[in-house]
Amino acid sequence: MIKVGIVGGTGYTGVELLRILAGHPEVRLHAITSRKEAGMAVADLFPSLRKRVQLKFSTPEEAPLTECDVVFFATPNGVAMQQAPALLQAGVRVIDLAADFRIADVALWEKWYGMQHACPELVAQAVYGLPEVNRDRIRSARLVANPGCYPTAVQLGFLPLVEAGVVDLAHLVADAKSGVSGAGRKAETHLLFSEASENFKAYGVQGHRHHPEIVQGLAAASGQPVGLTFVPHLTPMVRGIHATLYARLTREADVQALFEQRYSEEAFVDVLPAGSHPDTRSVRGANLCRIAVHRPQGGDTLVILSVIDNLVKGASGQAVQNMNIMFGLPETLGLAHIPLSP
Template identity: 75%
Template sequence: MIRIGIVGGTGYTGVELLRLLAQHPEVQVVAITSRGDAGIPVATMFPSLRRRVNLKFEDPAKANLRNCDLVFFATPNGVAMEQAPALLDAGVRVIDLAADFRIKNVAEWERWYGMRHASPEWVEKAVYGLPEYHRAAVRNARLVANPGCYPTAVQLGFMPLVEAGLVETDQLIADAKSGVSGAGRKAEIATLFAEAADNFKAYAVSGHRHLPEIQQGLSTMAGHPVGLTFVPHLTPLIRGIHATLYARIKGEADFQQLFEQCYGGEAFVDILPPGSHPDTRSVRAANVCRIAVHRPQGGNVLVVLSVIDNLVKGAAGQAVQNMNIMFGLPETEGLAQLAVLP
């Protein structure tokens, strides 16, 4: 059994990790930390985990995380860069669900996240954990930077096109919408029920923290820098991301076939039939990205629709997928859950 620790087990991604790992046949969660809730049984805070998770939250300073095979950091930005290096030096493998190790340009990261990076030497060593593109590197990684939710939906939607060089990459557009759980489990005016319900708005139009992450990934795929306009929106949903992606065509191809061939062997990317319109509830609680490809009026702009559950394929599910790859397990192990309807 793989011995697992979770740092930061009280947020939405933390409890989603617990939900998935509690059903995983090859792992044993041995430690869950929370500085503010140490000593409280996990199932007291999250009754959905009763009779499945019998641990108590521990103070991270006292938890025996070095006895784990792998530790997940489901913490705010800035925590893993302080705490992960000691575990890595002790031989523990780490998956960080925050942004601490995603952006290779440390100065760029510091500019977007507003803090000095505590362990820049590990940034270069970290593997960006988008399995559909970096699977081979993830397999041997000691430290995996789990992608953000918006970056997952956007990169998977654009990947076949930019890799093939079939679209203009200087003016890509990503118009993305997210449910309120993407903001995390915290008290914040913008995500209060009375503020978010019956409402729909764009935010961070001048620049969102996920923009440099998406540009870095797409530039790697394209082999040169890309230009991207990324506009996120907050929707009155709990879960889900819907990304509508626009790209100007510069080379003719059977685009439906291109996507089907690119993702034909992928367990967690589903290319829908021509004319489909994926919705967020078709992926709710499932580790899958559903994609549809459109060419409106046969014109020169391609429209790609990409949907994920931000807490699963956009966070905890993708982290478990990366764990499976790192330990040589079937990639689908513990991730066979179907989407929840209605």
């Protein structure tokens, strides 16, 4: 059994980790931290976990994290980089669901995240945890940087095209929408029901901190610099990301076949029949990315539709997928959840 610790067990990604790991046949939950809720039973805060999770929250200082085989950080940006070095020194493997280790250029990370990195020497050791790209490196990783939700949907949608070199890499466009849970479990005016309901808006048009993460991944896949216009939107739903992606073909290709071949062995990427329109409900609660390929009017502009649940394949489910790879388990173990409907 894998002894698991979770730092930051009270946010949306934290409770999603608990939901998934509580049903994982090879996991024993060993420690869950929360400064605010220390001493409270997990099931008292999250009644959905009654009779499934018996632990109480403890402070990070009191939690037996060094006894764990792996520790997940489901914390705000800037927390994992403070605590990860000591855990790695103790032989614990670390999966960070925040952004502390995602961007290889530390100066660029500091620019976008507005803080000084506490352990820049570890950034080069971190493996970017997109299994469909880095599976071999994840197997031996000590520190995994779990991808962001927008970057997961966008990269999986563009990857077959940029890897094959069949599109104009200088002018990619990602028009992406997210449910409000993507902003985290916190009290902010724009996330209140009265503000977010019956509303739809773009944000971060001048620049969003997931932009350099997406560009970094696509450039690595293509071997060339990538130009990307990325515009995120907030939608009045709890879960889900819908990314509508645009790229211009530079040479003729059977794009449907390209996607089907690229993801034919991937358990968590579903390429739909040509002309399909995936919706976020079709992946809700599941560790799954569904993709559809369109070529309107047979022209040279491709439209790729990519949908995920931002809390599962976009966060906690992908983190457990990475854990399975790191510990030599079947990649789908504990992740065979059928999407919820309705």
